[in-house]
Amino acid sequence: xxxHLASLYLGYVWLQPxxxxxxxxxxxxxxxxxxxxxxxxxxxxxxxxxxAQQSTKTVSLNFAVxxxxxxxxxxxxxxxxxxxxxxxxSGNIDDLKVRLGLxxxxxxxxxxxxxxxxxxxxxxxxxxxxxxxx
Numbered sequence: 098x099x100x101h102l103a104s105l106y107l108g109y110v111w112l113q114p115x116x117x118x119x120x121x122x123x124x125x126x127x128x129x130x131x132x133x134x135x136x137x138x139x140x141x142x143x144x145x146x147x148x149a150q151q152s153t154k155t156v157s158l159n160f161a162v163x164x165x166x167x168x169x170x171x172x173x174x175x176x177x178x179x180x181x182x183x184x185x186x187s188g189n190i191d192d193l194k195v196r197l198g199l200x201x202x203x204x205x206x207x208x209x210x211x212x213x214x215x216x217x218x219x220x221x222x223x224x225x226x227x228x229x230x231x
Contacts (some may be wrong), residue, residue, distance in 0.1 A: 101132045107176060112184040120190050127197045128175065131205055140147025140210060164211055169203040 105128050112121055138170075177197045181187040187196065 100136060100169065100176065101128070104128055104172065104175040104179060105132060109178045111179055115183070116190065124190075124193065124197065127194060127201060131201055131208070134208065135206070160211075167207055168204070171200060171207070172202045 104127065108124055108128060109121070112124060116124070175197065178187070178193065178200060180194045182190075187193065
């Protein structure tokens, strides 16, 4: 999550002087959903663990290393894409949006694969007595 927050910050600092406001907001909004996903998943896990007497959740070393390496690589990829645009290496604003969208999509897919293993399943929604689906 740290690199994602860094990409939001660096994106703003690097791109604010060279983009119009609407373009800058579009780029920031491209980066925001996964940052929010990380933050909410982390907060949910922290709250759940606050009330647990002892955590028994463990993952294998391979899973931990893979998760750390992949998420870190994607975080650096976001920063590299932003930096390349800032330096004029990578095309126009539309190219930037596409590249950020690709990195965010692949990272989101990976997080979707591992989220339940890291944070546990979502609880079932409460059933109401008058609900015909119950």
